[in-house]
Amino acid sequence: MSDSPIKSQGAECVASAINFCGSVQAIKLAYCEIRDQGAIKLFMELANSKSVDTIDLSGNPLTERSFDAIETCLNKNSRIRNVVLQGINVKSNFAWGKLKKFGNIVQH
Numbered sequence: 001m002s003d004s005p006i007k008s009q010g011a012e013c014v015a016s017a018i019n020f021c022g023s024v025q026a027i028k029l030a031y032c033e034i035r036d037q038g039a040i041k042l043f044m045e046l047a048n049s050k051s052v053d054t055i056d057l058s059g060n061p062l063t064e065r066s067f068d069a070i071e072t073c074l075n076k077n078s079r080i081r082n083v084v085l086q087g088i089n090v091k092s093n094f095a096w097g098k099l100k101k102f103g104n105i106v107q108h
Contacts, residue, residue, distance in 0.1 A: 002030040002056070011038030015045040022051050030084070031059040036066040043069035047076040056084040063088075064095035074102050081105060 001014075011034045014027065027042070034042075039062050046052055062085065074080060085108045090096065099106045 001032065002028045003032070005033045007033045008035045008038030008041075010034075012041045015041040018042075018045040018049055018052065024051055026054040026056070027052055028054075028056045029060070030056045034060040034062070036063055039066040040069040043073040046080060047073040049077060049079065051079075053079055054082040054084075055080070056082075058084050058086040058088070060088060062090070064090050064092060064098075067095060067098050070106070071098055071102075074099075074105060083107065 004010075006014075006029070010032065011029060014029065015038075018024070018027070029042075034057060039057055039060070042055065042057075043066070046055060067090075070083065074083070083102070083106045085106060088108070090108075096108065
């Protein structure tokens, strides 16, 4: 679904379906105009996913407001091995420091 302008509302729909799709391993939502609200919902659902190991939210207008949800998700779900956040607008090293302990998982 990358490059589809589903925005946060669409991401929330994807989030609500994650745990009903037991064989989905990767969620690729790069450049979909998803904001923090949609990303937070995604990571809340991903925290309980038994199949997803990769999520790509590159190029979305995310900020550090979604980092608490990412951190919570990665602390709870060790199955997730790859979170791609390239091209988001967080410039603060302090904000990225929150995810530093997941350096081998979170790509930015």
